[in-house]
Amino acid sequence: MAAHTHNAPADGAESQLWYARAALADPLSHDDETLREAANIVAQHGTKEEAKAAKRFDGHASKRRFDDMPPAQQAGMLCNDEQFQRFANLQERQTNTSASTGFAAEFIRTKCGIRSRKQLNENQDAAARFAALRTDFDVWRGKIQTPR
Known part of the structure; x- marks a missing residue:
């Protein structure tokens, strides 16, 4: 053949x-x-x-441009990403709640310990928590392998 x-x-x-x-x-x-x-x-x-x-x-x-953006801008873009919205719902076990931008934003604020995404640019600890959250998301969607 x-x-x-x-x-x-x-x-x-x-x-x-x-x-x-x-x-x-x-x-x-x-x-x-x-x-x-x-x-x-x-x-x-x-x-x-x-x-x-x-x-x-x-x-x-x-991808390079996204990585060069301030964390607050990255967070805003992720909140509009349907895949990230599903990830947030699953992480919070909100299977009966539809994925939404607002839910994703609240998920980021809660996980990073902030009141406003703007704080991701000002608070190093919050920025580090956001970076870890992004890594978890990338693992979940198969973009990177699970860290060992």
């Missing part, structure tokens, strides 16, 4: 879209500029689902 290969279209927008999809499928193999261009191409010419995903593309370049 012959191996199945995915051949790129010969030319034009179809070809650009094919290469853009390939780049986004393997973000660690591409530089930031290539990933931004690929996301723009997919947003313009891909399916509705692809366009939506490309707009929120969390590839290699976005």
Whole structure:
């Protein structure tokens, strides 16, 4: 049986879209500029689902920018992440409560011992608790292995 290969279209927008999809499928193999261009191409010419995903593309370049943001901004972004909302619900055993931005924000404030996410930028202990919480989330979603 012959191996199945995915051949790129010969030319034009179809070809650009094919290469853009390939780049986004393997973000660690591409530089930031290539990933931004690929996301723009997919947003313009891909399916509705692809366009939506490309707009929120969390590839290699976005990850570095996220890590460079102040903890309060990271917390705000996580609160809007549906996967983090589910994580917060499961951690608090709130299976009968729907995931929400507000619940995720309260979860972060409680776990970090703060009244406002702004305090994550001002309080080193709270920032350390937030970093540990992010690690727990990354383990839960399979982004990193369980620390030993």
